[in-house]
Structure formats: C-alpha cells, structure tokens
Amino acid sequence: MPLTISHLIDITEKKNIKRNDPCYCGSGKKYKKCHLAQDEGYTSHRRGGYISRVIEWVMRYAWFKDALAEKLHKVYGTHPRIEENQMAVVVEALVYEWKYEGKTPLQQFVEKANLNSSDRTYYQSWIDKTVFSLFIVEEVNLGTSILLREIIHEKRYLVFEKTGSYSLQSSMMIMSRLVPLDEGWMMTGADISVLPKEMMCVFEREKKHGRFKQISELEWIDAYYIPPRSGDIKIQI
Secondary structure (H helix, E strand, O other), X not given: OOOOOOOOOOHHHXXXXXXXXXXXXXXXXXXXXXXXXXXXXXXXXXXXXXXXXXXXXXXXXXXXXXXXXXXXXXXXOOOOOOOHHHHHHHHHHHHHHOOEXXXXXXXXXXXXXXXXXXXXXXXXXXXXXXXXEEEEEEEEEOOOEEEEEEOOOOOEEEEEOOOHHHHOOOOOEEEEEEEEEOOEEEEOOXXXXXXOOHHHHHHHHHHHOOOOOOOOHHHHHHHHOOOOOOOOOOOOO
C-alpha cells in the first residue's frame, strides 16, 4: 500500500509566515501559539540560561547563601543528602519572595547586575508578572507547549515547555511558577508538584465557598515540605 502524505509543508512558506498567521502544520491555531517557539529554537537550555544567570548572581552573596542554608535546614533538617530538585524548590521561592533589605533577590539582580537594557526589561517582567499558583493542564502539545488554566482566577496560560510536555497529561493539577516568555510563558525550572486528581474536587469546593486563597511559594513549602512537629497535623497531598 503506497504511503500518502496528507500535508506538505513548503519551506518558503514556513520562512515567510507571520506570528498571527495560521500555523503551517494545519492545526488551525495561530503560528505564535503553535510552532513559533519550536522554530525559534526554544529549548530547556534557553530557559536554563535565563534562570541560571539569576541563580549564579545571587549565590555570590553571603546574605542569600545564609538565607538558603537556614531555609534548607528548616525544610529538610539535618538530612545528609539534599537532591538538586529539592534545593531548586527552596532557591526559587527565596529568589522571588524572600526579601533582603526590603527587596527580593530578583529585584536586587535587576537593579545591580550587569545587564543590557533589553535583558533588564525582560527580567523586570518576571517581577511584574510572575505567577505561582495551582493550574489544571488543559492541553498538551508534545515537544512544544502546554495550555494551563489557573484555578483561582480562571486565567489561561500558554506555556512553552518541551520536557514537561512529555510528562504532563490533560486534566492533571499542578503547582508551579510561570514567568513571561515571548508571546507566552515558561516554567521556571524548579520541581513541579503534581497533585492527585481527587484533590481537584477539594480545591474546587473550597474555592466555591470562598475558603481557598492564593498562597505564596514560601507558604507552600512550609505547608507541604516541612515535617510536622509532635502534635501537629500535616495535610498530605
């Protein structure tokens, strides 16, 4: 039986396509919401470059390293071995939320690091628009992007994510941080907390009755990572 190719992609057409044009793959979506990120070379390396630049800068300073050591001890105690992803969760929370001399480490970085005007503007958008929340995975485009719905405000985010697109599935509920990237968003690279499906009903019910509110990443860590003291009750997710 002969092989039939149902859709041919003209290379010239692909090069000339504009951001708001229909994507050449035939999905019916706009190019910027489909294959743009992949064609412009978005990879985990690109994301990692943005994030590692911030981490490398803040780790030069004793005030951040001391805060990190204190938080790690509070979260993981005297555990002899802390995995990289475990540390990344704490580092991320401190960078975006903890304050030193009235400013977060990310704000310190934007103000004091050796950045060109374009990079400074971009990193400032992280400060202004970052989102840490519960999300429902609504759509997964393997190798390119994920469509997330924020559970509290019902806002949708197109997230350019290659690796995560292979591990996440539609209807999953996750806790994650997003920052702007081009026409969409990206995850910041720390460990993604995937919650059991049965918890979705709990959160939806709490939201309906006005008992569920936005929490910070530091609050999330304190609630779900720190072991309870004797007599305390810890919610297990």
